[in-house]
Amino acid sequence: MIELRHLSTGYGTHIVAADLNARLKEGELTSLLGPNGVGKSTLLRTLAAFQPALAGEVFVQGQPLGDLSASEISQKIGVVLTERLDVRNMTAYDMVAMGRSPYTGFWGRLTDEDRQLINEAIEQTGIGPLRERSIQTLSDGERQKVMIAKALAQSTPIILLDEPTAFLDFPSKVEMLRLLKRLAHEMNKCICLSTHDVEMALQLSDCVWLMEASGRLATGSPRELASDGSIARFVSREGVSFDAESFTLRIEG
Ligand code: ADP
Ligand code: MG
Numbered sequence: 001m002i003e004l005r006h007l008s009t010g011y012g013t014h015i016v017a018a019d020l021n022a023r024l025k026e027g028e029l030t031s032l033l034g035p036n037g038v039g040k041s042t043l044l045r046t047l048a049a050f051q052p053a054l055a056g057e058v059f060v061q062g063q064p065l066g067d068l069s070a071s072e073i074s075q076k077i078g079v080v081l082t083e084r085l086d087v088r089n090m091t092a093y094d095m096v097a098m099g100r101s102p103y104t105g106f107w108g109r110l111t112d113e114d115r116q117l118i119n120e121a122i123e124q125t126g127i128g129p130l131r132e133r134s135i136q137t138l139s140d141g142e143r144q145k146v147m148i149a150k151a152l153a154q155s156t157p158i159i160l161l162d163e164p165t166a167f168l169d170f171p172s173k174v175e176m177l178r179l180l181k182r183l184a185h186e187m188n189k190c191i192c193l194s195t196h197d198v199e200m201a202l203q204l205s206d207c208v209w210l211m212e213a214s215g216r217l218a219t220g221s222p223r224e225l226a227s228d229g230s231i232a233r234f235v236s237r238e239g240v241s242f243d244a245e246s247f248t249l250r251i252e253g
Contacts, residue, residue, distance in 0.1 A: 001026045001158060001190040002047060006056035009039060009046045015054055016042045022209055022219045024192050026157060029177075029184040031201035032194040033234065034211030040194040043211070044160050047192075048079045060158070074102035078151030080144075080161040092130045092138065092146045096121055099153030121152035124187075125179065141172035148179065152187075159183075161193040165200070173197055177204045198235055202226065202247035210234060222247060 002024040010016040016039040024030055032040050045051045047058055049065055058065040060076055068076070078099070087095070099121065100114045110118070122128055125145045135143060144164055151159045164180070165173040177197075181204050184191045192209070195201050201208065202222040210218040210230055218230045225231050226244040235242050239252040 001061060003059040007053055007058060008055035009042045010054045017215055020217045022217055024190050026190045027184060027188045028206040029181045030192040030207040030209060031205040032192060032209045033198060033201060035213055038211045038213060040211060041162050044162050044194060048077055048160055049073050071102060076156055076158055078154040078156040078159045080147045080151050080164060082163045082166055087135050090135050092127060092133050092135060095135055095146050096149045096153050099150040102154060117155060118153050121149040124152055125149040140167040158190045163195060164193050165195050165197050173200060199248050
């Protein structure tokens, strides 16, 4: 679905990560892990074509990302960022409806089919009761679900999310990851999210991308990266150990 070949990401002449090789598959939830500043957001932005690759290539459904028009990209890749949007007087429904803009144009009229897709996205994410609420009155978790509904309404086979579980309380984090996993499995979407919630990501993801401080991108199933020591190298330090069987951290006081 998405393939990175010898991809380098960065800004101008500043390379953040080099020679990344990996794939994202449809029907799978992939978690992108790694320390702060290692380049997770930069990678997601590069995959979404918000910024250019510095070397190598990204293929989307077999086509080089660079060959796709902005409109084609917006029909293939939905992006959910965590930055708070300054939107006033916009209801949750309006925000989800914005997901249809690649098809209708910004001022475009919604067709019956558009409305159907918006309603399905609202139902899938369980935000029906929030439909008429103003975006700025929603909690972080509620707003995050609205943004996921918007990405679903966009009807893209691929959805990329930058730290969708940040700022959420524990039950909301679990609910968010379960929702994304269900969408990947039931709707055959290719979903990739960055997160610092390591234990949860390992327990709920089909695949893990671990950006290591060394610059290497380790990829595999949670089981594979747990047993080959990659996860332990990332999280273990004095007094903190990783149990590769249960995917949990043990912290000594
Ligand atoms: P992560 O999301 O893993 O915390 P980022 O992708 O945000 O990491 O950042 C990776 C590196 O790129 C950091 O060294 C950061 O300072 C740098 N960086 C981020 N944004 C920019 C930018 N707009 N211009 C230049 N460097 C940037
Ligand atoms: Mg980031």
